[in-house]
Amino acid sequence: MSTTDSSEAQKQMIGERLYPLVSQMQPELAFATKITGMLLELDNTELLHLLESRESLEAKVEEAVAVLQARWTMHSEHVVTDQSKDPLTAAMLASVPPDKQKQIIGERLFPLISKICLEYAGKITGMMLEIDNLELLHLLESREFLEAKVKEAIAVLETHKH
Known part of the structure; x- marks a missing residue:
């Protein structure tokens, strides 16, 4: 098994452990899934730390929520503008x-x-x-x-x- 395969397998296992924790903090399915995906962009060492430290995980989840809210606000303003035309x-x-x-x-x-x-x-x-x-x-x-x-x-x- 190559190093890339091993790293991806580890990332998969981390994701499976991370998702239930994120979904406890963000019960909305779409957000828990999206946030978990965002977190899985981090390197495996940092992800393992997040699994060990609830406080660090909560901070990263809050950071991800802030990013999502900013995106939705920008998207919503665009949609509302489009909607007001039509x-x-x-x-x-x-x-x-x-x-x-x-x-x-x-x-x-x-x-x-x-x-x-x-x-x-x-x-x-x-x-x-x-x-x-x-x-x-x-x-x-x-x-x-x-x-x-x-x-x-x-x-x-x-x-x-x-």
């Missing part, structure tokens, strides 16, 4: 096949929700997509209505978390 209407939605309608709404909703609550953005977007499309369009149009619905969803998630 607001989604019921007529536009009706022109799209039903199986694509939720996807289009979700793509517009997620960045807005992530600005309000990054930690649960994926779960909350999924919860919201269970709502009728006309109500979802209203969520996209009204920041106040969206914030109220996100707060409701956070309360539900927090209740079921404990």
